[in-house]
Amino acid sequence: MAILSEEAASGPEPTALELGLESAEKPRSMFARGWEVFAENKLALASLVVLVLIAGFGYLGPLFYHGDVTKVNLNAVTMGPSALHPLGTDQYGLDFLGQLMRGTATSLNVGLAAGLIAAVVGALYGAVSGYLGGWVDALLMRIIDAFLSFPLLFLLIYINTVFGKSQLTMIGEIGLISWFPITRLVRGEALAIKVRDYVAAAKMMGGKGSRIIYRHILPNTIGTSIVNTTFSIADAVFLLSSLSFIGLGLQAPQADLGGLLNTGTQYASQGFWWLVWPPAVVIVLIIMSFNILGDALRDAVETRLQKR
Amino acid sequence: MTGYLIRRILQAIITVFIVTIVSFGLMHLVPTGVVHALVGARQAGNPQAIAAVTHELGLDKPLVEQYWIWLTHIIHGDFGYDYTLNQSVGSLVTSRLGQSMYIVALALIVSVLIAVPMGLVQAIKRNTWIDHSFTVFSFVCYSVPVFFFAWLLQDIFMDNLGWIPQGNQIASFHDAFTQPVQMILPVFTIVLSQVAGFSRYMRSAILDQITQDYVRTAIAKGASRSRVLYGHVLRNAMIPMVTLMGLALPAIVAGALIVEYVFNIQGIGLLTTQAALQNDYGITLTSTLLVSVLTVVGSLLADISYAALDPRVRLD
DSSP, X not given: OHHHHHHHHHOOOOOTTTTTSSOSSOOOOHHHHHHHHHHHXXXXXXXXXXXXXXXXXXXXXXXXXXXXXXXXXXXXXXXXXXXXXXXXBOTTSOBHHHHHHHHHHHHHHHHHHHXXXXXXXXXXXXXXXXXXXXXXXXXXXXXXXXHHTSOHHHHHHHHHHHHOOSHHHHHHHHHHHSOHHHHHHHHHHHHHHTTSHHHHHHHHTTOOHHHHIIIIIHHHTHHHHHHHHHHHHHHHHHHHHHHXXXXXXXXXXXXXXXXXXXXXXXXXXXXXXXXXXXXXXXXXXXXXXXXXXXXXXXXXXXXXXXXX | OHHHHHHHHHHXXXXXXXXXXXXXXXXXXXXXXXXXXXXXXXXXXOXXXXXXXXXXXXXXXXXXXXXXXXXXXXXXXXXXXXXXXXXXXXXXXXXXXXXXHHHHHHHHHHHHHHHHHHHHHHHHTTTSHHHHHXXXXXXHHHHSOHHHHXXXXXXXXXXXXXOSOSSOOBOSHHHHHHOHHHHHHHHHHHHHHHHHHHHHHHXXXXXXXXXXXHHHXXXXXXXXXXIIIIIIXXXXXXXXXXXXXXXXXXHHHHHHHHHHHHHTBOSHHHHHHHXXXXXXXXXXXXXXXXXXXXXXXXXXXXXXXHHHHOXXXXXX
């Protein structure tokens, strides 16, 4: 108590700002400056809102809405939208709004997780390849070329028959085949960063390669990585739904949006539009929003467009 | 030119080599063992088939030697025997290649034929409502999954309007040629998903070229607007399009798989899908390998024609 009052009596120390050691304006972080550019893009803000709404629909929806998605009810098959079933029922009499919520969550789970795996693996591989350079880099990049020339859907179908179909294996499978484009971009930046003076200084002070990659190259390529994560999420959602649509991905009862469409389109010719359009619209919105978001983020991390 | 060609061809050979190594590795991923992968799920209990495959491919030898034996086999077009369908995998897969390649080629050509004028109009009328509406159209097309386009076109033009007869299936390369009407929807499905990327490129390439010095020179020398546009700008903007076509190949091939499924075309994509449904690894892997090699060859051809069209590359 005594110490406290003593301190109060002497008054606060002059801050660095008052002494003129710091500029009056607080330097803003890269993210704050990027956000300014991003926030000017109304389309990007709108797609962010759409994504938040879709995520809320998929993850929080089932907490508030309890449609029966498990008990087969043959008295209520393929009923149109009604007060009881806002999006009607499917061929087993299961509530479709409830299924749509689960499908949305599944698509988002796989898309987000696989996109993240792709980003991490791709950035690491690209940073190492670019940093090492020389023949190692040449070899590592030829491997990427080879993978980029695989039509991914064929590759995915094969891996899928080998490893099986569950949400978890789909995440791994899609993650493992989607990291090639990110690698190229990060490697290009790593090539430019490793010749900078601060990297030379770090090396001179005895910094090991792993430290330089982890502390200098990866943080400086974070912008590119974030931008491309959004694109790879969109691609992962697309790949999973394509696979499920042709009957090789996730099917009921753990269907993603593509799996729902697979069933829906088989019944659409009988006029059951509610089994097709809702999942289709959600897929398109997810893919489109992530793509718009990626475009806007690309502008946001572009330092030339930022205000200092 | 020769130096560039040799380098590019070498690069393609290395890529194909890596593709085969990856395929060989994938073959060994099958949890029940590589023999199982090769004889197919339903014949896994057939000791005769297993013994034949083991002996023929030297599966009791070291891995490197196995790879070499396998590689010699596939170079000679021997992809093994499918005991389920009682047919050699090679003949099964190649009999499906023609119609798939036909779809891919047609889709590629039609996409470019639509995208070039579209991008040109957008560039000339930039920032007008025409430009903006094409941009919105492109973005929507880019975001709609190709399988939904396929279903939508089928639903509208086959099931509802009846403009295209239902139930005719394309079972061979011959059918693909003799029933052009049946090819319209599959090809346009892929075109819709590809035209966005191509036209966006075209628009920015033309806007890029218009600011170049040679355009100012041509105008100063009194060339007419259309001569500058079609004689100079369009030609220069279109050359890199060839490379873009090569880059788009994997996506178009994947699109072909989807349309073959929806429109019931007996191509390599549908074969792969059906084989995968029955866990027939041999066919799935062989078609993946073949399609990838063809994609590499396609990109190589694109790059070679790019070099032939653009003298600057040759000097490199």
